[in-house]
Amino acid sequence: MLQICDLGVAYGHAKVIHDLNLTLNPGEMVFIVGRNGAGKTTLLKTIAGLLKPMKGSITYNDQSIAGQPPEKLARLGFRFVAQDKKVFSELTVRSNIELAAYGAGEPMDKAWSKVTQIYPKIEEFRDMPAGNLSGGQREILLIGRALVGDPKVLLIDEPTEGLAAIVIQDIFRILSNMRNAVSAIIVEQNLSIVKRLADRIYVMKEGNLIREIADKSEIADSTQLETYL
Numbered sequence: 675m676l677q678i679c680d681l682g683v684a685y686g687h688a689k690v691i692h693d694l695n696l697t698l699n700p701g702e703m704v705f706i707v708g709r710n711g712a713g714k715t716t717l718l719k720t721i722a723g724l725l726k727p728m729k730g731s732i733t734y735n736d737q738s739i740a741g742q743p744p745e746k747l748a749r750l751g752f753r754f755v756a757q758d759k760k761v762f763s764e765l766t767v768r769s770n771i772e773l774a775a776y777g778a779g780e781p782m783d784k785a786w787s788k789v790t791q792i793y794p795k796i797e798e799f800r801d802m803p804a805g806n807l808s809g810g811q812r813e814i815l816l817i818g819r820a821l822v823g824d825p826k827v828l829l830i831d832e833p834t835e836g837l838a839a840i841v842i843q844d845i846f847r848i849l850s851n852m853r854n855a856v857s858a859i860i861v862e863q864n865l866s867i868v869k870r871l872a873d874r875i876y877v878m879k880e881g882n883l884i885r886e887i888a889d890k891s892e893i894a895d896s897t898q899l900e901t902y903l
């Protein structure tokens with residue numbers, strides 16, 4: 675479905691991704707782990723059209739999409755959930771979804787029901803400024819927003835980063851319920867979450883996927899990322 679071949683991405687002269695190859699099949703959840711600065715966000719942003727590759731190809735259903743503008747990729751069903759958990763903080767929770775519904779041409783009732791389905795508690799916050807939500811709730815709102823319209827490929831950048839254990843469990847449950855319904859590439863550092871959700875796991879280092887962790891059973895609760903670097 676999504677095929678990335680020999681991808682190279684640079685910021686000016688600084689090459690950050692080198693000859694990277696990755697395939698995503700329908701209904702798969704692929705996870706990428708790696709240290710700070712490995713290029714994980716750069717990879718997701720490039721797929722989402724926010725950065726232009728310097729070389730290589732990105733093909734979606736046999737259509738070349740590398741370097742296409744993000745709006746076009748959004749229409750094709752790409753959804754990027756950024757690492758910074760940024761919402762429209764002055765707008766209400768509901769208006770944050772309304773904007774996405776408007777953008778995607780989806781009736782608001784339908785869009786809102788997608789969000790309440792993954793997180794019923796959001797009803798309590800619907801008329802509050804989104805900026806009042808906790809970090810975890812903001813992440814959930816952003817994941818819900820990504821489901822508005824007709825999402826095909828979710829690109830989620832560190833969904834549990836900096837969050838309390840209890841809300842990490844909420845996010846785990848939400849992602850777990852989405853399994854098979856959508857395809858996703860998720861960057862995540864929490865190996866125990868990755869182990870339980872991933873169809874495939876890749877380790878990213880210095881701009882490339884250096885290995886696949888094919889045997890998930892080798893990941894113990896105490897296993898550190900360093901084991902694979």
Ligand SMILES: Nc1ncnc2c1ncn2[C@@H]1O[C@H](COP(=O)(O)OP(=O)(O)OP(=O)(O)O)[C@@H](O)[C@H]1O
Nearest residue numbers: 685688690708709710711712713714715716717757
């Ligand atoms: N806008 C930018 N301009 C120049 N260099 C950048 C820019 N954004 C990122 N970089 C550099 O590119 C490299 C990869 O950054 P990237 O954010 O993709 O890493 P990451 O794996 O997502 O890291 P983290 O785990 O900290 O989120 C880093 O060396 C970073 O300093």
Ligand SMILES: [Mg+2]
Nearest residue numbers: 714715716757
């Ligand atoms: Mg990052």
